[in-house]
Amino acid sequence: MAKTGEEIRQLNEKIVGAGYFVDALRKEIGQVIVGQHHMLDRLLIGLLSNGHVLLEGVPGLAKTLTIKSLATAIQADFNRIQFTPDLLPADVIGTLIYNQQQNEFVVRRGPIFANFILADEINRAPAKVQSALLEAMQERQVTIGDHTYKLDDPFLVLATQNPLEQEGTYPLPEAQVDRFIMKVIVRYPEMQEEQLILRHNVQGERLPPIRPVVNIQEILDAKSLVRDIYLDEKVERYILDIVFATRYPGRYQLEKLTPLISYGASPRGSINLALAGKAQAFLNKRGFVIPEDIRSVIYDVLRHRIGLTYEAEAENIAAENIIDEVLKAVNVP
Amino acid sequence: MFKKGAWIIGVLYLLTVGVHASLYAQGPSVTASVDKNKILLGEPVLLTLEIRAPAGDKVQPLKLDSIPHFEFLSTDSIAREDTDGQQVIRQYFRITSFDSGRWAIPPIVLSAEAKTASILMDVVFTDPFDPSQPYHDIQDIRSVPFKLGKQFEKWWYLAALLLVMITLVVYWMTGEKKPRAEAKVYKSAYARAKQQLEALKASRVPENRFYARLVEILRAFLSERAGVNSLQQTSGDLVEKIKPLFTDESLYHSLEQVLALCDLVKFAQYDPEDAEAQSAYEVIHKGVDHIEEGIRHAAKLKKEERAHSVKESGEVIHKK
Numbered sequence: 001m002a003k004t005g006e007e008i009r010q011l012n013e014k015i016v017g018a019g020y021f022v023d024a025l026r027k028e029i030g031q032v033i034v035g036q037h038h039m040l041d042r043l044l045i046g047l048l049s050n051g052h053v054l055l056e057g058v059p060g061l062a063k064t065l066t067i068k069s070l071a072t073a074i075q076a077d078f079n080r081i082q083f084t085p086d087l088l089p090a091d092v093i094g095t096l097i098y099n100q101q102q103n104e105f106v107v108r109r110g111p112i113f114a115n116f117i118l119a120d121e122i123n124r125a126p127a128k129v130q131s132a133l134l135e136a137m138q139e140r141q142v143t144i145g146d147h148t149y150k151l152d153d154p155f156l157v158l159a160t161q162n163p164l165e166q167e168g169t170y171p172l173p174e175a176q177v178d179r180f181i182m183k184v185i186v187r188y189p190e191m192q193e194e195q196l197i198l199r200h201n202v203q204g205e206r207l208p209p210i211r212p213v214v215n216i217q218e219i220l221d222a223k224s225l226v227r228d229i230y231l232d233e234k235v236e237r238y239i240l241d242i243v244f245a246t247r248y249p250g251r252y253q254l255e256k257l258t259p260l261i262s263y264g265a266s267p268r269g270s271i272n273l274a275l276a277g278k279a280q281a282f283l284n285k286r287g288f289v290i291p292e293d294i295r296s297v298i299y300d301v302l303r304h305r306i307g308l309t310y311e312a313e314a315e316n317i318a319a320e321n322i323i324d325e326v327l328k329a330v331n332v333p
Numbered sequence: 334m335f336k337k338g339a340w341i342i343g344v345l346y347l348l349t350v351g352v353h354a355s356l357y358a359q360g361p362s363v364t365a366s367v368d369k370n371k372i373l374l375g376e377p378v379l380l381t382l383e384i385r386a387p388a389g390d391k392v393q394p395l396k397l398d399s400i401p402h403f404e405f406l407s408t409d410s411i412a413r414e415d416t417d418g419q420q421v422i423r424q425y426f427r428i429t430s431f432d433s434g435r436w437a438i439p440p441i442v443l444s445a446e447a448k449t450a451s452i453l454m455d456v457v458f459t460d461p462f463d464p465s466q467p468y469h470d471i472q473d474i475r476s477v478p479f480k481l482g483k484q485f486e487k488w489w490y491l492a493a494l495l496l497v498m499i500t501l502v503v504y505w506m507t508g509e510k511k512p513r514a515e516a517k518v519y520k521s522a523y524a525r526a527k528q529q530l531e532a533l534k535a536s537r538v539p540e541n542r543f544y545a546r547l548v549e550i551l552r553a554f555l556s557e558r559a560g561v562n563s564l565q566q567t568s569g570d571l572v573e574k575i576k577p578l579f580t581d582e583s584l585y586h587s588l589e590q591v592l593a594l595c596d597l598v599k600f601a602q603y604d605p606e607d608a609e610a611q612s613a614y615e616v617i618h619k620g621v622d623h624i625e626e627g628i629r630h631a632a633k634l635k636k637e638e639r640a641h642s643v644k645e646s647g648e649v650i651h652k653k
Contacts, residue, residue: 003602004602005601005602005603005604008601008602008603009601009603012601230600230601230602232599232600232601232602234600235600287601288600288601289600290567290568290596290600291567291568291600292567292568292569292570295570327565328562328565329565330565331564331565332564332565332566332567333599333600
C-alpha cells in the first residue's frame with residue numbers, strides 16, 4: 001500500500017516507541033544465554049512476522065533454554081514436544097478420551113495448544129506426525145473430533161533438527177520445509193562466550209530468573225505494526241530479482257550456477273523474504289524496509305528453499321554459496 | 334554275291350552319313366571373331382559372337398562374363414535378324430587385357446555340337462617394341478600452344494589495380510571533402526563522474542530521481558575507479574568499504590549521512606528540503622574529488638616506493 005512520507009515518519013515514531021521491548025528482551029535473555037544473539041533475533045523475526053522457525057544445530061547449543069527464556073520474558077505459554085519414531089498425531093494435537101463417569105467423550109488438548117512450541121528433533125517422527133504439526137502451523141487451528149479449535153496468538157513453532165545422526169530419521173520434504181519462514185543454523189559459541197558458559201556451569205553460579213519484560217498484547221500490537229511497515233516498490237523489485245536469480249540464473253549473468261541449482265526459491269520465498277525484511281526493519285526501529293534488511297535475513301530465509309543438484313553437492317557447494325553469488329550479481333536499488 | 338553285299342553296305346553308309354550331315358546342318362552354330370588380334374595393354378578389342386540357327390528354334394544369347402587374361406569393358410546390345418529361314422544373333426563384347434603375352438580366347442560353347450574356334454591374341458607393351466629406344470614417359474611431351482592472355486594475366490591485374498589507385502588519388506585531391514567524424518575521446522571515471530554531476534545539477538529531475546541519480550554516479554565512480562563492487566552493495570556495506578579511501582573524517586561522516594538521506598528519499602518517500610539537496614550534492618562532489626585525490630596520491634607513493642626499492646637493489650649489487 002502506498003504511503004506518504006509523513007505517514008512513514010509517523011509509523012517510524014510509533015515503532016521507536018513500540019520496539020522498546022526488543023532491547024529489553026535481548027538484555028533479559030542475555031543474562032541467561034551467553035551469545036546466540038543471531039538465534040534470538042531470528043526467533044523474534046519469526047514471532048513478529050507470524051512465521052515459524054526451523055533451527056538446525058548440534059545438541060547442547062541452548063536452543064531449548066533460549067526458547068524457554070523467550071517465552072518467560074514475554075509471558076507466553078511454552079510446550080516442548082520431543083519427536084520420536086513412535087509418536088502419533090494425537091500426541092501432538094490432542095484426542096477424544098472417554099469419560100466413564102460422565103459417559104461421554106471429552107477433548108484432551110495436545111501440547112500444541114501453547115504460544116511457543118518447541119518441536120524437538122522433528123525429523124525423528126514419522127511423516128504423519130510431521131504432517132499434522134505442519135498443517136496446524138499453516139492453518140493455526142486443529143480439529144479434534146467434530147470440533148475445530150483455534151490455536152493461541154501469538155503461535156510460534158520452533159522445530160529443531162539435528163544435522164548429525166541421520167540414521168533412522170524422516171527428513172522433512174521440501175514442500176514441508178518451505179512452510180518455515182526461516183531455517184536458522186545455530187553455531188557453536190565463540191571461545192570467550194564458551195569460557196563464560198563454562199564458568200557459569202562449573203562454579204555453580206545460579207542463573208538469575210528471567211523476568212517478564214513485555215506482555216502478549218504488546219507483542220500482538222508490534223505484529224500489527226510490522227505488517228504496516230513500508231516496503232517500497234524498489235525493494236520489492238530487489239526481492240524479486242534475488243528470487244528470480246535463484247530460478248533463472250542465466251538472466252542475471254549467472255550461467256555458472258545453472259548446473260548447480262535443481263530448483264529455485266518458491267513464491268513463498270519472496271513473501272517470506274519481504275515479511276522477514278519488515279520484521280528486521282522493526283528490530284532496527286525503522287518504519288520502512290531498506291536493502292540492508294533484506295540482505296541481513298536472506299540466508300536464513302532462502303537457504304532451505306534452494307535445491308542443489310548432485311553436481312553442487314559433489315563440489316561441496318551449499319545454498320549459502322549460491323546466495324552469495326546471487327547477491328554479488330543483483331544490483332542494489 | 335560279295336560285290337552286291339559291298340555295294341549295299343556302301344549305299345547304306347552313304348545314306349547314314351548323308352542323313353547325319355543333313356541333320357547336323359539344320360542345328361545351331363556359333364562363331365567368334367575379334368576386330369584385331371594384336372593390342373596394346375588395356376586397348377579395347379571388339380569380340381563378336383554370331384549364332385546361327387534355323388528359324389523357329391529357341392536359341393538364347395550366350396552369357397559370357399569372363400575369359401582368362403581378359404577383362405570385360407562393356408557388353409554391347411544384341412542384334413537379331415532373320416534371313417533365308419535362318420535366325421542370326423550377334424553379340425558384341427568390348428574386352429581388353431592387362432597381361433602382356435600371347436593369349437587364346439578359348440572356344441565358346443553354345444551346345445555340344447556348336448562351339449567357336451579359339452582365337453589367338455597378342456597383348457604387347459608397345460608396338461613395335463624397340464629396346465634400343467631411350468626410356469620416356471608413358472605419353473610423349475606435347476608442346477602447349479602459345480596464348481598472350483595467359484602469359485600476361487598478372488600484369489592485367491596490376492594495371493587494373495594501378496588504375497583504381499590513380500582514380501582514388503585523383504578523387505581525393507579534387508573531390509569534395511567530407512567533415513571528419515569526431516573521434517571518441519576516452520574519459521576517465523573521474524572526468525565522467527564530474528561531467529555527470531554537472532549534468533545532474535543543470536537538469537531539473539524530480540527530487541526522488543535526483544537523489545537516486547546522485548548515488549548512482551557515486552556508485553559507478555567507485556566501481557570503476559576504486560574497484561569496489563558498489564552496484565551490488567547496500568549503503569551500509571558501501572560506507573564500510575570506502576572508509577579506507579578517506580583521510581578526511583568529517584567528509585566521510587558527511588558522506589555516510591548523505592547516503593542515509595538518499596536511502597530515506599528512495600525507500601521512505603522522504604521529502605527533503607532544497608538546502609539538503611544542495612548540501613548532498615556538494616558532499617558527493619567533494620567525496621568524488623577526495624577519493625580521486627587519495628587514489629592518485631596512493632599511486633604516486635607506490636611508484637616512488639618502487640623506484641626507491643629498484644635504486645636500493647641497484648646500489649646493493651654495485652657494492653657487491
